[in-house]
Amino acid sequence: MASMEEDGSVEEKDNNNKKRTKSAIAVAWLTFYNIAMTAGWLVLAMAMMRFYIQKGTHKGLYKSIARTLKFFQTVALVEVGHCAIGIVRTSVIVTGVQVCSRIFMVWFITNSIKQIQNEESVILFLVVWTLTEITRYSFYTFNLLNHLPYFIKWARYNMFIIMYPLGVAGELLTIYAALPFVRKTGMLSMRLPNKYNVSFDYYYFLIIVMLSYIPLFPQLFFHMLRQRRKVLLGEIIVEKDE
Numbered sequence: 374m375a376s377m378e379e380d381g382s383v384e385e386k387d388n389n390n391k392k393r394t395k396s397a398i399a400v401a402w403l404t405f406y407n408i409a410m411t412a413g414w415l416v417l418a419m420a421m422m423r424f425y426i427q428k429g430t431h432k433g434l435y436k437s438i439a440r441t442l443k444f445f446q447t448v449a450l451v452e453v454g455h456c457a458i459g460i461v462r463t464s465v466i467v468t469g470v471q472v473c474s475r476i477f478m479v480w481f482i483t484n485s486i487k488q489i490q491n492e493e494s495v496i497l498f499l500v501v502w503t504l505t506e507i508t509r510y511s512f513y514t515f516n517l518l519n520h521l522p523y524f525i526k527w528a529r530y531n532m533f534i535i536m537y538p539l540g541v542a543g544e545l546l547t548i549y550a551a552l553p554f555v556r557k558t559g560m561l562s563m564r565l566p567n568k569y570n571v572s573f574d575y576y577y578f579l580i581i582v583m584l585s586y587i588p589l590f591p592q593l594f595f596h597m598l599r600q601r602r603k604v605l606l607g608e609i610i611v612e613k614d615e
C-alpha cells in the first residue's frame with residue numbers, strides 16, 4: 374500500500390505536470406483575469422454595503438451598481454472562451470449555461486424591466502453572486518500563484534451548497550416578478566402579422582426559461598458536488614465525454 378508521503382509526492386507531481394502543460398502566457402493571462410475579476414466583485418460588494426449603510430434601504434441599490442455589474446458579468450463571457458481553447462479544464466457547456474443564465478438575468482430581465490429593480494429577490498441574487506464570485510476568483514488566483522489558503526479552498530467547495538439554491542431562488546423570484554410587466558407591455562415580443570411573418574412571445578419564453586432551471590440547475594449543482602469530492606476529498610472522478 375502506498376504511504377501518505379508517497380501519495381503526497383504523486384499528487385505534487387501531478388499538480389506540477391498540470392501546471393507545466395499550461396503555457397506561461399495562459400497562466401499570466403488567467404492570473405491577470407482572475408485578479409481583475411476579484412477586484413471587480415470586491416468593488417461591487419463595497420458599493421452595495423456603502424449604499425445600504427448610507428441609505429438604509431435596498432431601494433435604488435440595483436441602479437447604483439448596474440453599470441459595474443453589467444461590465445463584470447458580461448466580461449465573464451471570456452470564460453467560455455477559456456474552456457473552448459482549453460486553457461482551463463472545464464466543460465464549455467457547464468460554463469456556458471452558468472455564464473449565459475447570469476447575462477440573461479442582468480441584461481434581459483433586471484436591466485430591461487425597471488419596475489422590478491427594487492425587488493428583494495434582486496438583492497438576494499446580487500449578494501449571493503457577489504460572495505460566490507469573490508471566493509471563486511480569489512481561489513483561482515491563489516491557486517495559480519501556488520499559495521492557496523485552505524479556508525479559500527474550503528469556501529470555494531462548500532459555500533455553493535447554500536449559495537446555489539439561494540441564487541436560483543433569487544433569480545426565479547425575479548423572473549416571476551417580471552412576468553406581469555412583460556405580459557402588460559408585450560416587450561421583446563413580436564405579434565403577427567409582421568413583415569418577417571414571425572411570432573415570438575417573451576412572456577411564454579420566460580416561463581420556458583423558468584422551467585429550464587428544473588433540468589439544468591441539478592446538472593450544475595452535481596458538477597460542483599463532483600468537483601468538491603475531487604478537490605476536498607481527493608476522489609478520482611472519471612468524467613464522461615461530452
Ligand SMILES: CCCCCCCCCCCCC/C=C/C(=O)SCCNC(=O)CCNC(=O)[C@H](O)C(C)(C)COP(=O)(O)OP(=O)(O)OC[C@H]1O[C@@H](n2cnc3c(N)ncnc32)[C@H](O)[C@@H]1OP(=O)(O)O
Nearest residue numbers: 461462463468471474477513533536537540586589590600
Ligand atoms: C438564453 C437564456 C438561457 C437561460 C437558461 C436558464 C437555465 C439556467 C439554469 C441554471 C441556473 C444557475 C444559476 C446560477 C446562479 C448562481 O450562480 S447562484 C450562486 C452560486 N453559484 C456558484 O456557486 C457557482 C458555481 N459554479 C461555478 O463555479 C462555475 O461557474 C462552474 C463552471 C459551474 C464550475 O466551475 P469549474 O470551473 O468546472 O470548477 P472548478 O473546480 O472551479 O475548476 C475546474 C478547473 O478549471 C480551472 N479553472 C476554471 N476557471 C479558471 C480560471 N478562471 N482561472 C484559472 N483556472 C480556472 C480550475 O482551477 C480547475 O483546474 P484543475 O485544478 O486543473 O482541475
